[in-house]
Amino acid sequence: MTCARLLLALLQERYAVDTVFGIPGVHTVALYRGLEGSDIRHVTPRHEQGAGFMADGYARATGRPGVCLIITGPGMTNIATAMGQALADSIPMLVISSVNRRDTLGRGQGRLHELPSQQQLLVGVSRFSHTLLDPAALPEVLARAFAVFDGERPGPVHIEIPIDLFDAPLAMVELPPPARLFRPAPDPEGLALAAEWLREAKRPLVLLGGGCADAPAAARTLVERLDAPTVTTINAKGVLGRAHPLDLGANAALPAVRELAREADVILAVGTELGETDYDVVFDDGFTLGGKLIRIDLDAQQLVRNQQVSLGLVADAGRTLALLAEHFPEPLSRDGAGRTADTLVALDLQRAPDFAPFVPFYATLQETLPEAILVGDSTAPVYAGNHLVSQPEPRRYFNASTGYGTLGYGLPAALGAQLGQSSLPVVALVGDGGVMFTLSELATAVEECLPVVIVVWHNQGYEEIRRFMDAHGVERRGVDIQAPDFQVVAAGFGCQAVRVSDPAGLAQALASRPLNAPLLVEVNAEAWQQAITCDLD
Known part of the structure; x- marks a missing residue:
């Protein structure tokens, strides 16, 4: 038994x-010897940042940690961005890397691949970073990670x-089962007090985040018994199910929901x-809470950040x-569904200028692939x-527009x-701008025969930054960039590609996907945009 074999x-x-x-x-050839005879599937991205993002997507979709094997030095600086995104959104990811010999550190x-201190570089984008100096300590260090x-x-x-x-050789030791x-x-006292406040509330509001992703049934039960309008953040989409009558969606930054938050007791x-x-x-720091705030979180420090907790x-x-929910055996009645419906009418999302072009876009996706996991970059759709x-x-909708916000x-x-x-x-x-950061991963998709549909919204550059420059009176620089011919590029990777310009074309492409x-x-x-405008006219 060696350290590498024990690890795998x-x-x-x-x-x-x-x-x-x-x-x-x-630096990792010896580590890969540990994969011999293993049932673990090894996936080779074309860049270590891609490896980190793949592990992140795997973890968000499954709820299990994504695992990466990464080379010393440049491999770790490459994956640091992906680790930053995972840290911002509390995504479990295990990054195992090589580092130079102990006597040279x-x-x-x-x-x-030498760095002054690889461990110090990575500690800022991880819950903890550990340098293994004794192979016999490997089981304990892994146990800490999974804890x-x-x-x-x-x-x-x-x-x-x-x-x-x-x-390094290790004595064969029978390991105890994992804890x-x-x-x-x-x-119990805090729970009872929270229940008392919620029972007495006249205008309650619930805010559910990504920490609720593994408890959809409990979340639905409680909000229904509280009869309370509920904001579900981007990482909490689907926790209440599709189009739940108490779900305000991830719209806390919009005026009608902000008003609800200010009025909530x-x-x-x-x-x-x-x-x-x-x-x-x-x-604009305009989201304010007017009433008593009850917070539930695994992280004690998080309880006192961003808003004043009661x-x-x-x-x-x-x-x-x-x-x-056990404190409310009978559902309360406070017109939660009515308040939610009134707020959604006030939002009028379907006709908002920034959203209207994408209403048929998502309607087409839902009609054609209703069970799909939608994974996004920072882009207009x-x-x-x-x-x-x-x-x-x-776990069926997540993207990088939140938290760290990487392209x-x-x-x-x-x-x-x-x-x-x-x-x-x-x-x-x-x-078309953001995909260029990791376009090489098309090769991985083809190599692994993964039936992912990659929808490229081609608007000739960095549209969101163009708008920010225009709004702030800054002359456009660096945002009107040239994109490649994606049809030719895809063909070069051996990937099927089509161009579409309206919802009908998108529906046909999705229906005939390999x-x-x-x-x-x-x-x-x-x-x-032109096709949608014509349809509206």
Whole structure:
């Protein structure tokens, strides 16, 4: 038994890891020896950033940690952006890397891939970063990583192994079974007080975040018993099911929902950081809460960030939602559905100028692929979809427009989602600018025979930044960029591609998509806008 073989054996047998993402290099050849005879699927992206985004998409779609094997130095600086995105959205990701020999660490000798301190570089984008100096400590360090994933606010964990340890021999030791970790339950006194406040409330409001993704039944039960309008953030889409009568969607930054928030006398916020990319996407600090705020979160520090809390419970979201619902055996009646409906009418999302062109876009996706996981980059359809889309289940809509807000996320994250949920269709929503960051991952999609539909919204550059420049009186620079011929590029990768310019063309492309290979659908944004305008006229 060697350190490398023990690592892969632990991942497969103890932690049920079935897929890893990585690009082998001279420093990780010995690590890859551990894959010999393993049932773990190895997926080779074309860039380490792509590996991180694939692991992120895999984790969001499945709820299980995404795992990466990454080379020393440049491999780690390449994946740091993906780790930052996962950290911002509390996504479980295990990044295992090589590092230079123990006797050379920190000596500045100009070794291959050498950094002054790789561990210090990565600690800022991870829950913790650990340098393994004793191979016998590997089981304990891995257990710590999965304790983060299972028992507290998750995020990326980085473990680096010096290259002289991969082949280090280990005595065969029978390992005990993994511990079963249970997340904290709410304090009974605090729970009772929260229930009392909610029972007495005249105008309650519920805010559900991504921390509720694994507790949809408990969330639905509680909001229905409270009869309270509910904001579901982008990462909480689907928690209440599609078009639930109490669901306000991810519209907390819009005036009608803001008014509801100001007028609410008691607000219950569960598994949400109350950050600006969910509640203040117009960036004016205008989302304010007028009543008592009850917060439930695994992270005690998060309870006191962003909004003034009145009562905080450090506890698991799902367990707390279920226990809180027991305090309301009979549903309350406070016209929650009516208040929600009135607010949605005031929002008038279907006719809002920024959203209207995408109403038929998402209607077409829902009609053709109703069960699809929609994975987005920062692009116009995604900005609109954050407000318009309603999904039947959680973990079926996520993107990089929130939190860290990196470009290039959509395509590789969609591939990770497809690998994790092979029975569901997956659609990547990307722009002609953002997709260029990771366009090389088309090769991975073809190589792995992944039937992902890649919808490229082609609007000739960085449209969102153009609008910001125009709004602030800044002369346009660097935003009117040239895109390649995506049809030719896709063909070069061996990927089928089509151009569409209206909803009918999109529907036809989706209906005829291959089931064992990717499809690139290029949408001419200007022609689409014209077609929609003509239909409205």
